[in-house]
Amino acid sequence: MTSTSFVVFISLLLRLSGAVCPQGCLCISDILNCGSLGLDRFPNPLPFTASVLDLSHNRLTWLAAGSFYGLPRLHTLHMSHNRISLLSPGAFHNISSLRYLDLSSNKLQVVGKYHFQDLPALEVLLLYNNRLTRVESNTLMGLGNLRKVYLSLNQITDFPFFSIRKHSHPNLATLDLSSNRLFRLPMxxxxxxxxxxxxxxxLNNNSLECDCSMYRMFWHWEQKGYPSVKDYKDDYKCLMYGEPQISINFLRSSHLFENCTIGKMISLISPKADKVVYEGEQVRLDCTGTLNGEDLSYSWIIPHQENISQLIQNGTLRLNQDGSLDILAAQSIDSGVYQCTAVDNTRMINESREVNLTVVVQHSTEEAFNTGYTTLLGCVVTLVLILMYLYLTPCRCGCCKPPPPSPAVSTFGEDRCTLSSIFAAPSTDRLKSKSQSDRHVVFLEPLMTGKNGVPKAAFVVEQPRIEWDTENFTIIREREDSE
Known part of the structure; x- marks a missing residue:
């Protein structure tokens, strides 16, 4: 095999294995560097082994759908300093494992809700130094792993802050909107x-309107030491209207905001709390939140229409120094949503808190429990009595085998071993036989002395002798013996 054939063979093997490096690019392991080559189209073919792709500093103008087809391992993509002005829907299809995307320093004007929907693993998004004028409300939707978003050095006049929430972007820690054209902020x-x-x-280096709520928010962030304000304090400016229009560094000009009115203060909302108590209990509804200080005032809105001042005067309610509200004896009518507002008159901040109170009528539950308990107890006692009668009485119907009695007695014995005879009144025949036997009574006369001093009865009335079955308490027979 000649050297030329060997080179062709090796090239073919590399191409078939997907490890071929595009002309002019630098391939190192899983890194493909095609930057600064003046490319106006994508290099071809791209090795599927690439996990890092650098296409920055070229002349690419748009990304077509499926541009990165065949790169399942790609997690880092550098495309800064190109001329990209259009992102086609599906441009990032088939690279769902991408975590880092750099599209900075291009000519993008709009980013829409469908541009990044194929990148659920994306963590860092760089879009700074473009020509963006707006960011659509669903642009960042579905990007739950985002940690950093850079949108500075654009022409953005409005941003959908409402789309950023803890549940939708739990890991987001950096949102850079500096050096844009934001004027009024949705506080x-x-x-x-x-x-x-x-x-x-x-939010530094924006053309913000001087406003009390805006000033108080940034002043509050500076006091808390937020890096976004503390490290760029001199870059926060606002426009004051007049002749001429003046731009001031408002964080260093606090004296200009001494006349801010309470009507323009920041409104903070705390999460709603739920509280369940029993009727008649004393309840304390807290008004505590993030605000603290000496110059705080409190107000409550109660669910029913009564005058809260009158309820405080007659002792139904009590307002404490810390803003908490006491209901001295809760009733079912007190159930509902209570809203408290705390006002910090120094920092011009107010905070609202809602408490959903539910008063449970306790006695109804206890009565239902007592009724059921009493019924169950009665059933148990009845069952115990029946078992005691069946197993503790002398006659155990299944085990008794008395000697064959007379027909009259046999009928009496069989009848008394049935449940009907246990709970039924005694029959007339039984009462009659019993009364007759009771009449055999012996009356003794005073004793008389016989011969040799042996006493003897004056006379003796003959009486029948009754023999009993001592085990089963039944009459066996009657016989008469004469003395």
Whole structure:
């Protein structure tokens, strides 16, 4: 085999094995580097073994559907510093294991909800230094593993903060929106972001409107030492309207915000709490939250329509110094949602908390229990009495084998060993025979002295002798003996 044939053979084997390196690219193990080659189309073929692909600093203008077909192991993709202005739906199909995507320094204008839906494992997304004007509400939907998103150096005027929640993005710690064109911030959506997101939310170098709620939020973050504010304190500016329009560093100009009114304060919402108590118990509803300080005031909204001040005066309710509300003796009518609002007059922040109170009527449950318990106890006692009668009485019907009695007596014995005879009244015949036997009574006269001083009866009335079966207490026979 000649050297030329050997090279062709080796090339064919490499191509069949998928390990061939595109012309001009650098292939090292599972890394494919095709950067800075002036490419205006994708190199072909791409080895399926690649887990890291670098296509940065080229002239690519768009990503077609299935552009990365055949790269199942790819987890890192660098495509910065190209001319990409369009992402086709399905552009990232077949690379679901991708964790790092760099599309920075391109010409993207819009990112939509279908562009990244094929990347559930994505952790880091770099889109800074593009021409983005907006981010659609579902752009980050389904990206539950996101940790960092970089959107700075764009022209974004609005961002869907409401789409970022703890359950949808539990790992998100960095959201960079610095150096954009944000003017008014949706404060109600921002203050309910997870704390980890607030700490890593970069909003510096935007054209923010000077506003009390905006100032108080960033002042609060600075006091807590959030890096996104503390490390870029000089880059937070806002526009004050007048002649001329002035941009000020508001975190270093606190004296300009002394006249902020309570109507523009930040509203914080704490999670709703549930409380279950029994009727008649004393209940304390807390108004504690994240606010603390000396200049706090509290107010309550109760579910029923009565005047809360009147209820406090007549002793039904009691408002404590810490803002908690006591219901001295809870009734079923007190069930409902109680809302407390705590106001920090110094920092111009208010926080609301809801408590869902359920008052259980205790006696109805106890009565039902007592009735059932009494019924069960009665049944048990009745069963015990029956068993005692059956097994502790002298006559055990299945075991008694008395000697053959007379017909009259036999009928009496059989009848008394049945349940009907146990609980029935005694028959007339039995009463009659019993009364007749009771009439055999001996009356003794005073004794008289006989011969040799031996006493003897004056006379003796003859009486019948009755023989009993002592084991079964039945009459065997009657006989008369004369003395």
């Amino acid at each position: 109600d959506d921002i203050v309910v972001l997870p704390v980890a997101v607030q700490k890593g939310l970069f």
